[in-house]
Amino acid sequence: MTQGIYKILSNRCVAKNTFEMVLEGDTSSLRLPGQFINILLDGCFLRRPISVCDYDSFHITIIYKVVGKGTALLSKLNEGTSLDILCGLGNGFDTAKSGFSPLLIGGGAGIPPMYALAKQLLIEKKKPIAILGFNTADEIFYREKFEALGMHVLLCTADGSIGIKGFVTDAIRNTSYLDYSFYYACGPEAMLKAIYHTCSTDGQMSFEERMGCGFGACMGCSCKTKYGNKRICKDGPVLNKEEILW
Amino acid sequence: MVDTKVCLSGLTLDNPIIPASGTFGYGYEFADLYDINILGSLSFKGTTKNPRFGNLTPRIAETPCGMLNSVGLQNPGIEKVISEELPKLAACFHKPVVANISGFSAEEYAYCCKLIDQQPQVGIIEVNISCPNVHNGGMSFGTTPESAAAITKTVKSVTTKPVYMKLSPNVADIASIAKACEESGADGISLINTLMGMRIDIKRKKPILANITGGLSGNAIFPIALRMVWQVYEAVSIPIIGMGGVSSAEDVIEMMLAGATAVQVGAANLIHPFICKDIIENLPSVMQKLGISNLKQIIGGAHQ
Incomplete structure (x- = not known):
């Protein structure tokens, strides 16, 4: 995980209530598809975890749906705005x-x-x-x-x-x-x-769950699996089929 | 040069900054981010006799300037904490730690504290008495002077380590509870734990937390925490570890002026993982600006 400042290069509506945002900044902590970032927003105490849609050495693309206060604020941000982001969170797909x-x-x-x-x-x-x-x-x-x-x-x-x-x-x-x-x-x-x-x-x-921190510290997003308790943010969000308890 | 050292029951800390229990795991998540040995100490995740998953999710909700959590003391149980977590913590943190212990009966507190007493890396036992007493209709141990005193005595009888009672703010008279703990032999007081609150999702028309209620933390509770530290400082003469919404070096100074000897940083760690490092790095310049050369000298300073 890294903490950094990312610049919004674009933030556009791509479908009903759905936005695509391209960010510029350090992506070195992203290792695998399926990882997520956690965005600090003015007016929100908790960061907002959003999965990474695409990335290269300098850019991250996220697509998010406006579902509440945080994503509504996010959708109104202009190009050039800087965001404090925790990057490279979660395990990702294998x-x-x-x-x-x-x-x-x-x-x-x-x-x-x-x-x-x-x-x-x-x-x-x-x-x-x-x-x-x-x-x-x-x-x-x-x-x-x-x-x-x-x-x-x-x-x-x-x-x-x-x-x-x-x-x-x-x-x-x-x-x-x-x-x-x-x-x-x-x-x-x-x-x-x-x-x-x-x-x-x-x-x-x-999987998705309401998170406190996004990096395994608060145990807010725990779930039970066949192999014990896991934190969706740190041990997940990706779980193997065989370990899921359904 | 300013002096940031403080002293808790014979234990000298390089600075008063201690990450609060439940917001710092067992330290190693943060050791990947920075050298956590710069911390004054570290209060590890609340530990109980038996392993606990805690409450059902969702167990996090946002509030204005804060958050609610209803994690419910998820932890692997005291035996596993000692055999697995403490060695991992010892590998990345080389100072005495604060062991946060919870229980649902006097027997459970005694069981855990007896085992934790034998751990050389533990400098202080912090006893969380906000949990419900299963033998008393679920009433929290921390809500009456009598039950707080009883747990203090129980714990003191099984350990020689300094015992700090961590008080619940969900009471009418915090000072009387702190006083009862002091009279029963407590070496110090930690306060405050979270304040009970709730949120309702107005679209679903249901509580956000599966547990319905949760503990409020974050900047929103700082003035309440400060007021309670102030009141407890007037009532007892043992050291106080102040906490609740602390997120800057200025907040640390304010807490200490109210009467805290050391200060814990809680929810802020979850949003700003480098916050303790930032506070420790900023503290000397904030002290200089305020004309403080020795941090010890400002403890309770606002009372004079």
């Missing part, structure tokens, strides 16, 4: 487990970390397939970005306005040609639970 053709399953605000993961898997010469789930067509973001990576993308909406009608698990069940070696998932807990019961391969899931 691409060594993927096999040749892993499924990347993202639901809504859980989609962003799948983008950096897809890029990494493609660098490793693997053939990932993305399943992106949204509630409605106006919530869709990054579809073209995933497709531009040259990977197969299945899109589904809960209301059927675009793509397969239903949830990501409907897409998995109803797509006969899907042949996958592993899965990575991030999204609402109900979605993760449905995937857990739908997909027979091994997998990794990224």
Whole structure:
């Protein structure tokens, strides 16, 4: 983990209530897709943990949905604003487990970390397939970005306005040609639970919890696993399927 | 050169800064960030006789200038703390530590303190009496002078280490409880623990915390903590470790002027992981600016 000052290069609306922010600063503590950053905001006591969507040596891209006070404040910040950020938090996804053709399953605000993961898997010469789930067509973001990576993308909406009608698990069940070696998932807990019961391969899931610190000090975000108590922020947010207690 | 040393029951600290229990784990998370040996001491995560997961999540909620937590004393239990956590802490922190002990009965306090008494790296035992007493309808030990005195006596009978009673602020008369602890042999007083509060999610129309209520900490509670340190200083002559919303060198000075000999930094560590280092580095220049050459001399200074 590092603490640093990051400059906002852009902050734009990419879908309904959904924003993409590009930050410039030290990214040396980011090691893996699936890690997150914790942002200090004027007017909020606690930092706001947001998963990293993409990064390179000098830039971090995050995509966040406006759901409360913190994300509303974040959405109003202008280019050039400096932010105090804790970077390189959490364990991230383990691409060594993927096999040749892993499924990347993202639901809504859980989609962003799948983008950096897809890029990494493609660098490793693997053939990932993305399943992106949204509630409605106006919530869709990054579809073209995933497709531009040259990977197969299945899109589904809960209301059927675009793509397969239903949830990501409907897409998995109803797509006969899907042949996958592993899965990575991030999204609402109900979605993760449905995937857990739908997909027979091994997998990794990224969880969300209200956090105090984001780096393992306060024990605010603990959960029970088969291998004892884990802190979502430090020992997670990514847990292996086999250790999840459901 | 200014002198930042303070003395707690025969233990000399390089400076009065002690990360508060529950906000610093067992130290090693922070040892990755900076050399934690610059700290005066360190109060490690509250430890109980048996391992505890704590309360259900969500157990963190934001408040204006502060936060609520209902972690509920998650810890691996005293045996594992001694066999696994303390050696790891000893590897990165070479000064005497403050062992924070909790219990749900007098027997549990005694059990833990007896074991912690044998640990050479422990300089002070800090006894958290904010927990509910399972033998008394869940009433917190810290809410009456009688029960606070009883736990003080119990702990004092099983250890020769200095015993600091950590008081709950959720009481009508904090001074009478501190006095009862002093009369029962306490070597010092730590205060304040968190204040009980709650938040409701107005969209879901339900409490945010799964536990409904939680303990309030952060800058919001600083004036309350300061007032209670002031009141306790007037009532007892044993040293006080002051805490509650401290987040700057100026806050440390203010706490000490109210009567604290040492100062703990809690919630601020969670938001600003380098805060204790920053405070320790700023303290000499803040002292100089205020014309303070020896920190010991300002303890309780505002009472004169």
